[in-house]
Amino acid sequence: MTVMFLIGTLVCALSVVVCWVMTAVRDHPADSSIIxxxxxxxxxxxxxVYAGIRQAAGASITGEAWEFWGYIVTALMLPVGVFVWAMIDKTRWSNLVMSFVGLVVFVMIYRLEEIWWGSAL
Structure with missing residues (x-):
């Protein structure tokens, strides 16, 4: 397990918990969920940025580069897309939908680690 994966796991888990709590207590998108x-x-x-620097320095990834960067680009679009959706649908359920970003991004960073290092954690 890398430090970047552990930090990502913590950030994603914290986001999921915050969004679930806000789903229970707020009837509109909560600032804490958006944060x-x-x-x-x-x-x-x-x-x-870390992955780009690492690859520019000559380190290689075990999997396909297009797949690795595809995961990163897709993951980067998820929070933005869900934020826009939450601003359009200002209901309690926006918080719940925001919670799924944490779950999906966690799975994506797990897969990134597999592609990067060549094995599951």
Missing amino acids: SLGLIELYLIVYA
């Missing part, structure tokens, strides 16, 4: 999406996006930007 948790921002933290996931920030983490993904840092992950992408």
Whole structure:
């Protein structure tokens, strides 16, 4: 397990918990849920920069580069897309939908680690 994966797991888990709690207590998109999406996006930007620097320095990935970067680009679009959707659908359920970003991004960073290092954690 890498430090980047552990940090991502923590950020995603925190986001999921915050969004679930806000689904129970708020009837509209909560600021804390939106901030948790921002933290996931920030983490993904840092992950992408780290991966780019690592590859530019000559380190290779075990899997396909197009697949690796495809996962990163897709993951980067998720929080933004769900944020836009939450601003359009201002109901309690926006918080619940935002929680799925944390779950999906966790799975995606797990897969990124498999592609990067060549094995499951």
